[in-house]
Amino acid sequence: xxxxxxxxxxxxxxxxxxxxxxxxxxxxxxxxxxTTAVLGPNGSGxxxxxxxxxxxxxxxxxxxxxxxxxxxxxxRRDLGKLIGLVSQNESVPFNFTVLDYVLLGRAPHLQLLQxxxxxxxxxxxxxxxxxxxxxxxxxxxxxxxxxxxQLVMIARAxxxxxxILLLDEPTSHLDLGNKGLVxxxxxxxxxxxxxxxxxxxxxxxxxxxxxxxxxxxxxMVLAAGPTHEIxxxxxxxxxxxxxxxxxxxxxxxxxxS
Amino acid sequence: xxxxxxxxxxxxxxxNRLRRRFLSLGALLIITxxxxxxxxxxxxPYWMPPRLLWEDPLAQRLVLNLRIPRIxxxxxxxxxxxxxxxxxxxxxxxxxxxxxxxxxSQGAAFGAALGIIVLGASPLALQAMAxxxxxxxxxxSAALARKMRFGGWTLRLILAGIAVSALFSAGVGxxxxxxxxxxxxxxxxxxxxxxxWSITWTDTLSILPVAVIALVVxxxxxxxxxxxxxxxxTALSLGSAPDRERTVLLVIVVAATAAVVSVxxxxxxVGLIVPQLARRIFGADAQRALPGSxxxxxxxxxxxxxxxxxxxxxxxxxxxxxxxxxxLLFAALMISPQRSQPQTQDTPAAGGRRE
Numbered sequence: 121x122x123x124x125x126x127x128x129x130x131x132x133x134x135x136x137x138x139x140x141x142x143x144x145x146x147x148x149x150x151x152x153x154x155t156t157a158v159l160g161p162n163g164s165g166x167x168x169x170x171x172x173x174x175x176x177x178x179x180x181x182x183x184x185x186x187x188x189x190x191x192x193x194x195x196r197r198d199l200g201k202l203i204g205l206v207s208q209n210e211s212v213p214f215n216f217t218v219l220d221y222v223l224l225g226r227a228p229h230l231q232l233l234q235x236x237x238x239x240x241x242x243x244x245x246x247x248x249x250x251x252x253x254x255x256x257x258x259x260x261x262x263x264x265x266x267x268x269x270q271l272v273m274i275a276r277a278x279x280x281x282x283x284i285l286l287l288d289e290p291t292s293h294l295d296l297g298n299k300g301l302v303x304x305x306x307x308x309x310x311x312x313x314x315x316x317x318x319x320x321x322x323x324x325x326x327x328x329x330x331x332x333x334x335x336x337x338x339x340m341v342l343a344a345g346p347t348h349e350i351x352x353x354x355x356x357x358x359x360x361x362x363x364x365x366x367x368x369x370x371x372x373x374x375x376x377s
Numbered sequence: 378x379x380x381x382x383x384x385x386x387x388x389x390x391x392x393n394r395l396r397r398r399f400l401s402l403g404a405l406l407i408i409t410x411x412x413x414x415x416x417x418x419x420x421x422p423y424w425m426p427p428r429l430l431w432e433d434p435l436a437q438r439l440v441l442n443l444r445i446p447r448i449x450x451x452x453x454x455x456x457x458x459x460x461x462x463x464x465x466x467x468x469x470x471x472x473x474x475x476x477x478x479x480x481x482s483q484g485a486a487f488g489a490a491l492g493i494i495v496l497g498a499s500p501l502a503l504q505a506m507a508x509x510x511x512x513x514x515x516x517x518s519a520a521l522a523r524k525m526r527f528g529g530w531t532l533r534l535i536l537a538g539i540a541v542s543a544l545f546s547a548g549v550g551x552x553x554x555x556x557x558x559x560x561x562x563x564x565x566x567x568x569x570x571x572x573x574w575s576i577t578w579t580d581t582l583s584i585l586p587v588a589v590i591a592l593v594v595x596x597x598x599x600x601x602x603x604x605x606x607x608x609x610x611t612a613l614s615l616g617s618a619p620d621r622e623r624t625v626l627l628v629i630v631v632a633a634t635a636a637v638v639s640v641x642x643x644x645x646x647v648g649l650i651v652p653q654l655a656r657r658i659f660g661a662d663a664q665r666a667l668p669g670s671x672x673x674x675x676x677x678x679x680x681x682x683x684x685x686x687x688x689x690x691x692x693x694x695x696x697x698x699x700x701x702x703x704x705l706l707f708a709a710l711m712i713s714p715q716r717s718q719p720q721t722q723d724t725p726a727a728g729g730r731r732e
Contacts, residue, residue, distance in 0.1 A: 137526075176613060200616025207610045213470040214606060214661035227604050228616035235600040235664055260661075280615070 123153030123313045124187035124202065124283050126173055131182035133172060142168055142339040146182070149344075150317060150332065155310045157326030157347075158319040160336035161360055166319040167208065169336070170286045173317075174203060186284070200228025204282030208289050210273050212261050218272050219244060219257045225279025244279050251275045251305055267298030274305055285309055287318040291325060303329050323364075323375040327351055335359045351375070395665060398658065402672040406452075409679050413448045414440055416687050423687060446581040447573050447686075448679060451695075453581070453588045454573070454637045455647055455678025459670040460595050461630040462648030463655065467606040467663055468623050469531055472656075476634040476648040479534065480541030484514025485638040486569055487545040490552040493565050500575065503568075504583070504639040510545070511635030515628075517541045529609065530620065571644035571696025573682055584636040591633030595667060598626060602663040644678075644696045646703025651677055653710055677702075 127150070133143040142165050150156050158166045171177050172184055175191050184191040186202060194202065204225070212221065225247075226240040236244075248254045251271050261269060270290065277285060287306070291299045306329055310316050320326060326333050326347060333350040335342040337359050343350050356364035356375065365376040415425045419439055429436040461476035469478075477483070488510025492503040521537035522530070549569075556562040595602075604617045605626070612619040638644070655670035681698045 171610075174614060176610060195616075196613065196618055197616035200614060203614065205610065205614035207608070207614070209608070210611050211470070211608050214467070214472070214656070216603070216661045220603075220660070220662040220664075224603055224607070224615060227601075232601060232622075233597045277614075 123315050125152045125185070126150040126284065126315065126317070127185040127188075128169075128172065129183050129185070131172065131179040131184065133168065133177065133179045135177075143172075143179070144339070146339070146341060148334065148341055150315065150334075152315050153310070153313045154331040155306055155316045155318070155329050156332040156334060157330035158317065158334045158336060159321075159323055159326055159356075159359065160319075163338075164336040165339040166336055167288055168339075170205070170288055170317070170319065173284075173286065174205060175199060197228050200280060202282060203284040203286060204277035204280040206270075206273050206277045206285075206287045206290055208292070212269075215260045215262045217257070218253060218259050218261060218264070218275075219248070221261055221272060222247060222275045222279050225276045228280055243281065244275075247275045247278045250308065251278065252301065267294050267301070270294060270298065271301060271305075274302065278305075278309070283314060285314050285316045287316070289319055289321065291320065291322070299325075323351060323356060327373055327375065337361075348373075395659065399668065399672070402669065402676070406672050406675050406679075409676050410448055410452065413679055413683050414444055416683050417444060418687060418690070442578065446578045447576045447682070450573055450576045450581045450584070450637075450640065451678045451682035452675040453584060454641050454644060455651070455674035455676070455681075456592060456671050457588050457630075457633045457637045457674075458644065458648035458678070459651035459655070459674025460592055460667060461634045463652040463663065463667050463670045464595055464602060464626055464630045465648075466652055467602045468627060469535065470606055470608075471535075472653060473649065474535075475646075476630065477638075477643070477645070478542075479518045479538035479631065480514025480545060481511045481631055481634055482514075482638065482643050483542040483545035483549065484517075485511035485635060486643055487548045487552070488513075489568050489639075489642070490549050490556075490565050493568070494552050494556050494561050497561075501579075504580070507639035508635045511638060512632065514541055514545060515631045515635075517544075530623075567694060568642040569696075570694035571642035571699070572685070572692065572694045573641055574686070574692050576640065580640045584633075584640055587636045588633050591629045592671065594629050595626065596671070598622075599667040600662075600664040602626070602667065606663070642694075642696060644699050646699050646707070647674060647678060650703040650707050650710075654706065657710065 128146055128148045131143055131146040132141065134141040158169060160166050168177065172179060173186070173191070186194065222244045223236050223240060226236050226243065229240070230236060245254070245257070248257055251274060253268070253271055253275055256264065256268060261272060264272065270293070274287070274290065291302050294302065303325070306316055306318065330347050332345065333347045334344045335350060335355055342359055343355050351366065351373065353364055353366045356366070360377070362377055367374055367376060415427060416423065417425055419425060419436065420429070425436060430440065458476050465474045465476060465478060466472050485507040488506035488508070489503055491510070492506035496502060518534060518537040518541045521540060522533035525533040525537065528536070553562065553565065556565055601617070601622065604612050604615050605619055605623055609619055651674045652666070652670045655666045655673050659665040659669040678699070681702060682695055685693045685695045685698050
């Protein structure tokens with residue numbers, strides 16, 4: 121199976137109750153089987169872009185294609201099998217164990233009244249092993265550190281065995297060590313042929329894992345393309361509205377502002 | 378708790394211990410019900426020798442026509458309130474929500490008060506009024522929530538529920554004020570305190586269908602409930618239709634709550650405390666917490682009703698006992714250390730424990 125593409129063409133969208141149009145004539149092709157980083161200041165429409173792909177909100181005009189098929193043709197369950205989401209504020213109001221929580225990711229593969237079986241538990245345990253969380257399996261979520269908790273949320277999405285993985289600011293509250301763990305997970309998913317898209321405020325993250333970068337400002341795509349072509353000082357300056365420098369240190373490009 | 382007995386199979390190493398817990402709780406429920414049949418104040422306070430069932434026709438009739446329907450009603454009441462409590466707490470992401478929430482209890486109280494004072498209603502009409510106004514309470518809350526222009530669905534329902542409850546409780550206050558203090562007020566107050574003293578087979582059978590349907594649907598959807606307890610975006614991304622699924626569960630458990638409240642009056646605390654207790658014993662996953670809540674709720678209500686009818690010559694209203702025991706239990710739970718996952722308490726980050 122080829123990795124799925126994500127393609128938006130001529131999409132218009134505004135939140136109900138507002139006159140402000142967020143997107144107008146937005147077109148974007150996200151390449152399959154690679155990692156794409158979406159960068160942009162607060163309010164530029166990064167999260168809304170993910171929500172349009174997931175069908176949480178519907179465009180007033182234009183088409184969203186997932187694996188060459190219009191998004192509306194997918195049922196919720198099929199979307200759940202296709203796309204895994206790690207949202208920004210995933211809250212867990214009850215004190216699930218890590219394994220029970222990761223098992224929730226199997227929901228799109230189960231019928232309405234079905235409970236997870238042995239095969240699902242095996243998938244969940246595989247995912248826990250892949251994400252380095254196997255030793256936490258029986259721990260309760262509320263006893264985890266913030267970093268561990270974020271990894272559990274990602275594991276929950278991976279238990280869906282999605283072919284597209286969307287992460288909304290997956291590293292925003294993490295220390296360097298945990299950031300590294302999350303980036304490794306993203307790299308491994310891409311290596312498996314999963315189309316991975318994440319939003320971030322840190323251009324350096326995009327530089328280190330993304331093959332493709334989308335720069336957004338005020339609901340518009342300023343630039344989209346291979347990372348080394350897009351992450352330039354003029355582009356970033358235009359995106360954030362403050363002077364940004366890109367310098368090369370020990371063979372790596374570092375973004376300074 | 379011990380970690381002994383950890384098996385090497387990767388699949389559900391905890392399942393045997395949990396099965397044992399469920400079996401012992403189920404057995405305890407059956408024993409409680411069986412013992413309750415012989416508790417009462419005939420022929421003398423507290424205990425009726427079982428042989429009277431064969432020897433004494435009055436004892437036979439008493440057990441068959443009064444005690445058994447009442448014990449069953451208490452069991453159903455406890456099960457419905459506890460399951461409804463678990464479901465609502467998860468749907469509203471809030472462990473402090475209880476089934477009377479959303480205008481249901483206050484609506485039922487207002488309906489019953491109206492029945493007693495304005496219509497001088499018969500017990501059956503009173504039940505019908507209570508059930509009708511309980512559902513009206515829910516309907517009003519939902520309608521108001523839909524009209525609100527801010528906040529998520531959950532917050533809007535909570536706010537609407539508070540407003541509708543206050544409206545009905547003002548109505549109940551007014552009706553109490555105009556009630557005849559010698560004839561109507563005592564009946565109203567007794568109903569508001571919750572009691573099963575006048576339960577007959579007719580009452581028990583009248584709540585049985587809706588209660589059983591609600592319990593079965595909730596049990597079938599027990600794992601799905603976990604998904605509905607997550608935030609909307611995560612639930613949607615997991616392939617669920619949270620609004621539709623939440624509405625189905627909500628209507629079903631509230632209808633069952635309205636039914637049991639209509640025969641028993643306002644019985645507080647069961648739907649709040651039992652789900653909390655069940656989560657402590659079985660963990661947060663509703664796949665286990667919901668059945669646990671069902672069994673515990675049955676036991677709790679039957680025991681409370683036993684005390685209510687046996688302890689003193691005059692009957693104590695059930696609602697007072699459940700509040701008393703429930704509040705004590707609640708306080709005890711709140712100050713006891715969190716041990717929702719008993720077996721892992723002493724093994725933080727036990728790397729390699731499985732190998």
